[in-house]
Amino acid sequence: MGEITNFFEEAWRMMTESFALKALLAVVAEVGIYVLGLKHIQVLGIFIMLVFLDLLTKWSAIGYQMLIDMGAKPENISGYAKYIAIPAAWGKGLISSKHMRRPFITKVLTYCIATAGAWCFDFMAGNYAFAVNLVWLYLASVEFLSILENMRDGGNSTIAGLLDIVHSKIDMILKK
Structure with a gap:
């Protein structure tokens, strides 16, 4: 229980440290992004x-x-218990910074590079929506499927049925 308390205390400390400045800068950045209409940055945030x-x-x-x-x-584990077990898993070393930093940075860099490449393609082709939208759709679909697979692996049987339907639809499309 002490690990959980320490985890939340440290998270709270990090979030509230210079909170007013962080919140002000976030609001200014968000307003600037939407005023300028930087759709690529908006989608990056999503x-x-x-x-x-x-x-x-x-x-x-x-x-x-x-x-x-x-x-x-498995039938006795609530959805809430899985999330409460996260700090304990960190404490046991089952989750480490490599589970957070590397995939996060790699995915965001992949997004940026793929979007930049697609934008260049669209610019050269004179069509400003095709390749960028295709890249965004693909990357978002991959992340969405990964979220569903993680939920299935976390014991959510409803999601397992949905994944079966998604996989069968994908297989039908690929076999055409």
Whole structure:
């Protein structure tokens, strides 16, 4: 229990340190982005949220597996318990910074490079929406599927059925 308390205390300290300045800069940046109409930056923000959700669901799946390995029965593990187990999984070394920094940075860099390349393609082709939208659709779909797979691995049986439907639809499209 002490690990959980320390985890939340440290998270709270980091979030509230210079909070007023951080909040002010975030509001100024957000207003600037929307006033200037920087759609690529707006979508980057949404993509970063998808990557964060992907990491959070991955951590909950690791917490779920840790609870099972400790002897808990899957039907007795609540959705809440998986998320509460995350700090304990960090404490046991099941989740480390490599589960956060490397995939996050790699995914965001992939997004930026792919979007820049697609923008160049669209610029050369004189069509300012095709390749960029295609790249965004693909990257967002991959993140969405990863989130669903993590939820399935975290014991969500409803999502497992949805994933079966998605995979069968993808297989039908690829076999055409």
